[in-house]
Amino acid sequence: MSAQPHLPTPLPLTFAVPKGRILDEALPLMAAAGVVPDAEFHDKKSRALSFACVDSAMRIIRVRAFDVATFVAHGAAQAGIVGSDVVEEFAYPDLYAPVDLDIGHCRLSVAEPAEQAERPTAVSHLRVASKYPSLTRRHFEGMGIQAEVVKLNGAMELAPGLGLASRIVDLVSTGRTLKDNGLVETSVILPVTARLIVNRAALKTDARVAALVERFRALVAQRDAA
Numbered sequence: 561m562s563a564q565p566h567l568p569t570p571l572p573l574t575f576a577v578p579k580g581r582i583l584d585e586a587l588p589l590m591a592a593a594g595v596v597p598d599a600e601f602h603d604k605k606s607r608a609l610s611f612a613c614v615d616s617a618m619r620i621i622r623v624r625a626f627d628v629a630t631f632v633a634h635g636a637a638q639a640g641i642v643g644s645d646v647v648e649e650f651a652y653p654d655l656y657a658p659v660d661l662d663i664g665h666c667r668l669s670v671a672e673p674a675e676q677a678e679r680p681t682a683v684s685h686l687r688v689a690s691k692y693p694s695l696t697r698r699h700f701e702g703m704g705i706q707a708e709v710v711k712l713n714g715a716m717e718l719a720p721g722l723g724l725a726s727r728i729v730d731l732v733s734t735g736r737t738l739k740d741n742g743l744v745e746t747s748v749i750l751p752v753t754a755r756l757i758v759n760r761a762a763l764k765t766d767a768r769v770a771a772l773v774e775r776f777r778a779l780v781a782q783r784d785a786a
């Protein structure tokens with residue numbers, strides 16, 4: 561009898577998720593698609609960032625939302641879940657977002673102080689505070705305005721009152737944060753939902769990635785039909 565050829569064990573498929581607010585809505589969908597992290601993932605005291613899965617051929621990494629896209633675009637993770645705001649901001653050519661998961665609904669909007677919005681003036685240049693420099697520049701360019709973006713990572717709403725910028729571009733959900741900081745939404749740049757994202761090369765070369773996309777696709781179709 562001839563010996564079986566020794567085939568290398570494939571590395572676990574790495575699935576990246578953001579650590580914050582999308583996660584609660586994403587976990588049930590992931591579970592239905594067979595992406596189930598082990599108990600340590602839910603242990604608040606654990607400082608681990610990478611977790612085994614019930615399916616030992618997978619692992620989950622938990623990173624910041626913007627970094628989910630970076631890990632997947634560079635092939636360090638093969639798939640993940642992230643908001644379309646992040647997908648559009650980076651526009652990585654190697655990142656493909658094949659499934660709209662219809663969770664994590666919000667919008668990327670321009671906002672400014674209420675009293676300023678009441679007296680609009682024509683301008684050719686603006687200073688805008690945002691975590692989204694690329695989307696911000698593109699939006700204002702489309703209006704013939706050159707936007708100088710002051711990059712902030714949070715608490716954007718403080719910028720106009722403190723003279724850092726005349727406007728902000730930030731995510732809005734209930735509108736409460738804008739209201740409580742004396743700002744009004746003046747235009748919507750992008751409606752946002754969470755997407756399943758995959759690395760394009762991995763999709764072509766790893767059948768497990770294509771199978772994962774099909775499972776998420778089927779789940780979303782099933783939910784839409786219900």
Ligand SMILES: Nc1ncnc2c1ncn2[C@@H]1O[C@H](COP(=O)(O)OP(=O)(O)OP(=O)(O)O)[C@@H](O)[C@H]1O
Pocket residue numbers: 578579580581582583623624625626642643644645646664665666731732733734752753754
């Ligand atoms: N009201 C909201 N504010 C911010 N993000 C929202 C909101 N509603 C939905 N989202 C989605 O959640 C994403 C942020 O996800 P999450 O909070 O999981 O990330 P995070 O890694 O904790 O973020 P950060 O890096 O800012 O700490 C946004 O990119 C967006 O797609």
Ligand SMILES: O=P(O)(O)OC[C@H]1O[C@H](OP(=O)(O)OP(=O)(O)O)[C@H](O)[C@@H]1O
Pocket residue numbers: 713714715716730731732733734735736737738
């Ligand atoms: O319209 P709302 O329902 O008020 O939500 C919008 C707020 O939520 C997000 O901040 P988040 O709470 O994620 O904190 P962050 O400033 O750390 O991003 C976003 O940046 C807004 O500040």
